[in-house]
Amino acid sequence: MSTPAPHQATWSATSVPLVAIEAELDRLWHTATRYLQAELVAAGRGPDVSQAAAPSSIRASVLNFVAYAGGSSVEPGTDEQLTKLADYLATKHRSRTVTIVAHENAADVALIATIRTNAQDGASGRKFIHEQVLISADGAVGERLPSIVMPLLISDLPTYVWWPGDPPSEDSFWRYITGTCRHFIINSREFSKPLESLSRYASLSRNARKYQTFGDLSWRQLSPWRELVARFFDNQYYRPFLNGVESVTIDYSGGSKWEMADGAANACPALLLAGWLSSRLGWSAVNCEWRDDGFDIACTDGSSGRDITVHFKSRLRPDVSSATIDAIRLKTANSGIQAYFDVVRQDNSSVARATAHVDGRTDSILSVRMTTEDLPALMAMELKFCDQDKIYEAALDAAGNMATLAQKQPTG
Amino acid sequence: MAAPVLLTNPLREAMQLERTPDPCTMVIFGATGDLTRRKLMPALYNLALEGLLPHGFSVIGFSRPDHTLASSQDALSAFRERFKTSVKSFSRRPIEPAVWDTFAQNTEWVAGEFTRAEDYQSLRAKLQEVDREHGAGGNRIFYLATPPSFYSEIVRHLGEAGLVTNRATGQGWTRIIIEKPFGRDLATAKALNDEILKVFKEEQVYRIDHYLGKETVQNILVFRFANGIFEPIWNRNFVDHVQITVAESIGIEGRGTYYEEAGALRDMVQSHMLQLLALTAMEPPGAFDAEAVRNEKVKVLQALRPIQNFEVAEFTVRGQYGPGWVAGEYVPGYRQERGVNPNSTTETYVALKVFVDNWRWAGVPIYIRHGKRLPKRVSEIAIQFKNAPHSPFIRAAQLPSEPNLLVMRIQPNDGISLRFAAKMPGTVMGMRAVNMDFTYDEAFDVEAPDAYERLLMDCMIGDSTLFTRKDEVEASWKFITDILDGWCELAKVTEVRFPNYDAGTWGPPAADAFIERDGREWRRP
Known part of the structure; x- marks a missing residue:
């Protein structure tokens, strides 16, 4: 049943009591520690006599990480992907990981627990041991899952729940976990039903309990875009133009896998970017009209009653694996002077160029590297945040409203 | 003249940087020195790479003329090349060509002796030119990366050349960064403070201790x-x-x-x-x-x-x-x-x-x-x-x-x-x-x-x-x-x-x- 190995040990069992899982985690950890100690001694690198009390390996945790892959069909290889993700994240945030892969459509009911301890190199040169519990749940076991997962979490540490795919409308595990844990993470760039799911996620956020927080890897990906847009208006000369925005155009693209029903790319990142501007500047979305290459959201400025149009221009790109922003352009006016503030990603480049055109003159140019982080890096970034991100939640609220409007009026 | 009322930026709230710098120009005295090469240039480049430098940021190197170079354009090219070499050797991150190209365009060079008053007039002209081209608004940082024996003299010349302004005058702000050692005992430290504070106000003086x-x-x-x-x-x-x-x-x-x-x-x-x-x-x-x-x-x-x-x-x-x-x-x-x-x-x-x-x-x-x-x-x-x-x-x-x-x-x-x-x-x-x-x-x-x-x-x-x-x-x-x-x-x-x-x-x-x-x-x- 158990397979001890030097740097990686695995133990698997069906229908065992929870206490056995905890005991086995301890046993595997001690096995790995003894092996690492022996390895260091053999290499003539320790243990350091002056620090005899110090262990050569670390069992430290700063958070619990729960990953759930479920629904009617789970893609093959999902458990390996989640395991790899957890291993990577453990190098950034020492954690205990509980991964659940639920095959709801399986005919037979079964719960299989697999435990892995994996010794990895820390930046200090010391090994640390990452513990992972993988639960494979076949059949209708959703009701039982929470009672298995919750006792496995390390007490008094924040628990982050990673929910790949669309947030479910009804799922017993989701219902339980949202009632118990505080931090939820999704990736709206990879929603299969972008408008519907973003709208639902916004609704979940609006109705959340006081201390629950919601995160989105797409939002993290937008940080450099938001920074560059905000940077224009740190300049006191440009600042008055922010009160006179007439239109915003957001170019975005995505692969066919996440197409929206109308043939456009996944608009979630673009909606979040527009939602951020809308919530910060006090605009309300009132209407949506679809075009061939995207859609327009009509907004009203809450203080002046001015009309602002947000143009979403979609481009399908088979070479792009998930939705991404290509450009944002603000057309504004102040005291009769027209100005354009553009942030445009250079073709096939990780560099974006920010340019201000005021009264027919190009005033300022800045080129900045736009980090295009992959999912593990974005997740590692997201796990740094444990407080409520009110700016995100306000942006999500506004983006959810826009998504709801867009859902109601698709063109044929 | 009263300081202008500053408008807050509603897009800035809860961003990674809650405050961002105004457009400004940094003048490095001792631009060919070891500190500039090992620390300042890599640090500035890494800030550029992170997108943390403000729009309209420029660097002006001020150092002794190199008489082997035929023209001021050659001197500027040499400065940029030296800058690039420093970044390659000492930066914690490699050069990103597109970012480097934009950054390098915003570097300038003034050949001058720290002790010669007319060279500070050349610097003044260059700063005005940079202000016009990059919109730095007269905001300046002078970085003294020279041997300490030049500190007093550089400060005095900056004052005499009218290069020290403050925000209240509406001409932009001026700050000065001074490296250690700041004096070699109490008497010399006090004397240096006195010299500096004849020209700058205390809030304009940044005595750096990298620790x-x-x-x-x-x-x-x-x-x-x-x-x-x-x-x-x-x-x-x-x-x-x-x-x-x-x-x-x-x-x-x-x-x-x-x-x-x-x-x-x-x-x-x-x-x-x-x-x-x-x-x-x-x-x-x-x-x-x-x-x-x-x-x-x-x-x-x-x-x-x-x-x-x-x-x-x-x-x-x-x-x-x-x-x-x-x-x-x-x-x-x-x-x-x-x-x-x-x-x-x-x-x-x-x-x-x-x-x-x-x-x-x-x-x-x-x-x-x-x-x-x-x-x-x-x-x-x-x-x-x-x-x-x-x-x-x-x-x-x-x-x-x-x-x-x-x-x-x-x-x-x-x-x-x-x-x-x-x-x-x-x-x-x-x-x-x-x-x-x-x-x-x-x-x-x-x-x-x-x-x-x-x-x-x-x-x-x-x-x-x-x-x-x-x-x-x-x-x-x-x-x-x-x-x-x-x-x-x-x-x-x-x-x-x-x-x-x-x-x-x-x-x-x-x-x-x-x-x-x-x-x-x-x-x-």
């Missing part, structure tokens, strides 16, 4: 004042003594001429180590802002008990390394280093016993030691607590041999450890000391910015919290100058016998006797 830009040094404040459990025991009722160690395994690295004039006390203790002491001993500030933090630091420095005249024999130990073995290599003694007098009496090691005469620290000795060519490189602050007032474990053999110890490690293995007693497993009541250890790279596996990146950014934003103020500099020099004077007096009656420790050892034997006299011993980090 304060280190993440782990800033963490001393977070550790002490963001946690509720340490501050109640951070005083004479619970602390037995404090040891602050900055040990270096390297020698003087070819800086013999400089080091002969400086010595360990001036080079390291006056600036970095007294700053560490101030951060460790200060009272909680009301806010993390420049005035509140520096007000509390200066109170500590002003409360240092002076070590005067022959007291130096009781409260200080100095040493100089001879030849020896460091990390398996034989290294020469200090007197054999290039640029060093073969009979030099310059100290390369210093240990001090310091008291902070205030309510919190009355009677608590703070031992400071710094040396070159010690066995390893380590910087740390160790707080040793008093033993428990009563032990119910009556048999002496059962008592923990070592009291509680809290160590804040600055480098390497930045982190914090706490030593406490634990029961050893067994049927008898045996106990031993164990360490609870936190290290940064285990908890946060992220690359910290270089200290210069943080400090340059702070200066652009106008935040001087991590820079030293006039009264701090003078208070620390007052303390140090008393010791220097005391050593001079002592040398008149007692021969200085150097070298007195071998390279690769933990300093002179007298330093061990110095602390053992108090019933304590140096940590072996």
Whole structure:
């Protein structure tokens, strides 16, 4: 049943009591520690006599990480992907990981627990041991899952729940976990039903309990875009133009896998970017009209009653694996002077160029590297945040409203 | 003229940077020097790479003309090339061509002598040109990366050339960054302050001590004042003594001429180590802002008990390394280093016993030691607590041999450890000391910015919290100058016998006797 190995040990069992899982985690950890100690001694690198009390390996945790892959069909290889993700994240945030892969459509009911301890190199040169519990749940076991997962979490540490795919409308595990844990993470760039799911996620956020927080890897990906847009208006000369925005155009693209029903790319990142501007500047979305290459959201400025149009221009790109922003352009006016503030990603480049055109003159140019982080890096970034991100939640609220409007009026 | 009303930016809230710098131009005096090459250029490039520099940011290098270059365009190209080479050699991140190209376009060059008034007019013309082209709005930072002997003269010329303005006049702001050493004793530090403050206001002056830009040094404040459990025991009722160690395994690295004039006390203790002491001993500030933090630091420095005249024999130990073995290599003694007098009496090691005469620290000795060519490189602050007032474990053999110890490690293995007693497993009541250890790279596996990146950014934003103020500099020099004077007096009656420790050892034997006299011993980090 158990397979001890030097740097990686695995133990698997069906229908065992929870206490056995905890005991086995301890046993595997001690096995790995003894092996690492022996390895260091053999290499003539320790243990350091002056620090005899110090262990050569670390069992430290700063958070619990729960990953759930479920629904009617789970893609093959999902458990390996989640395991790899957890291993990577453990190098950034020492954690205990509980991964659940639920095959709801399986005919037979079964719960299989697999435990892995994996010794990895820390930046200090010391090994640390990452513990992972993988639960494979076949059949209708959703009701039982929470009672298995919750006792496995390390007490008094924040628990982050990673929910790949669309947030479910009804799922017993989701219902339980949202009632118990505080931090939820999704990736709206990879929603299969972008408008519907973003709208639902916004609704979940609006109705959340006081201390629950919601995160989105797409939002993290937008940080450099938001920074560059905000940077224009740190300049006191440009600042008055922010009160006179007439239109915003957001170019975005995505692969066919996440197409929206109308043939456009996944608009979630673009909606979040527009939602951020809308919530910060006090605009309300009132209407949506679809075009061939995207859609327009009509907004009203809450203080002046001015009309602002947000143009979403979609481009399908088979070479792009998930939705991404290509450009944002603000057309504004102040005291009769027209100005354009553009942030445009250079073709096939990780560099974006920010340019201000005021009264027919190009005033300022800045080129900045736009980090295009992959999912593990974005997740590692997201796990740094444990407080409520009110700016995100306000942006999500506004983006959810826009998504709801867009859902109601698709063109044929 | 009243300062214009600033409009807040609603898009800025909760962004990674809550404040961003105004457009500005940085003029580097000593643009071909070692500091510029190793630290400033890589730091500026990394800020550009992160997108942290403001729109309209430019760098102007100001240095002696290179007569081998035919035209000013050649000089500019050479400067840009030197800049690029520096970044390639010393940046923590590689060159990103697209970012570099834009950044390089915003670098300029002015050839000039620091002592020639007309060259400052050329600089003035260049700054006006850059303002027009990049919209820097007259905002300027002058960085003095030159030998200290030029500081006063450059400042005077800047003033005479009308290059120093402040925001209230509507002409943009001017700031000046000055590297250490800031003077070589109290009199010269005061004189330099006087010269600078004839031209600049104190709030325009940024005296840089790169130690304060280190993440782990800033963490001393977070550790002490963001946690509720340490501050109640951070005083004479619970602390037995404090040891602050900055040990270096390297020698003087070819800086013999400089080091002969400086010595360990001036080079390291006056600036970095007294700053560490101030951060460790200060009272909680009301806010993390420049005035509140520096007000509390200066109170500590002003409360240092002076070590005067022959007291130096009781409260200080100095040493100089001879030849020896460091990390398996034989290294020469200090007197054999290039640029060093073969009979030099310059100290390369210093240990001090310091008291902070205030309510919190009355009677608590703070031992400071710094040396070159010690066995390893380590910087740390160790707080040793008093033993428990009563032990119910009556048999002496059962008592923990070592009291509680809290160590804040600055480098390497930045982190914090706490030593406490634990029961050893067994049927008898045996106990031993164990360490609870936190290290940064285990908890946060992220690359910290270089200290210069943080400090340059702070200066652009106008935040001087991590820079030293006039009264701090003078208070620390007052303390140090008393010791220097005391050593001079002592040398008149007692021969200085150097070298007195071998390279690769933990300093002179007298330093061990110095602390053992108090019933304590140096940590072996």
